[in-house]
Amino acid sequence: MDLLKLIKSFGYAIEGILSALKQQNMRIHIISTLIVIVAALLTGISTTEWLAIILIVSLVIGSEMINCAIESVVDLASPDFHPLAKQAKDIAAGAVLVFAITSVIIGLIIFLPKWFTN
Numbered sequence: 363m364d365l366l367k368l369i370k371s372f373g374y375a376i377e378g379i380l381s382a383l384k385q386q387n388m389r390i391h392i393i394s395t396l397i398v399i400v401a402a403l404l405t406g407i408s409t410t411e412w413l414a415i416i417l418i419v420s421l422v423i424g425s426e427m428i429n430c431a432i433e434s435v436v437d438l439a440s441p442d443f444h445p446l447a448k449q450a451k452d453i454a455a456g457a458v459l460v461f462a463i464t465s466v467i468i469g470l471i472i473f474l475p476k477w478f479t480n
Contacts, residue, residue, distance in 0.1 A: 379427070381430075382426070382427045382430050385430050391426050398415060401473060406476075414472065415468075415469075415472065418464065418465040421465075425457055425461045428454065429455055429458045432450060
């Protein structure tokens, strides 16, 4: 294993994260994540609930990063409008939306009973 290559690959990954953070939707996901973390800390959720929150947050943020990558590649390959380019971008954005809606549902399942019972 080439240690220098490994270290460089982490650098490239960090560059990718920083690049994704320049996207408006990614910033929205990060702000939402911070709100959820504060709510979870104040609510006192269980370890299992933390695991669910961490998993779904990582899926939403990861899917948004994949969406950003797909959009960049599509824009590079097809700078002019093409229906297939639009379709690829729409499908990638739709995948993010599926994860985001799922995250809201999971959040409601975790938080609502704690906030509105007892």
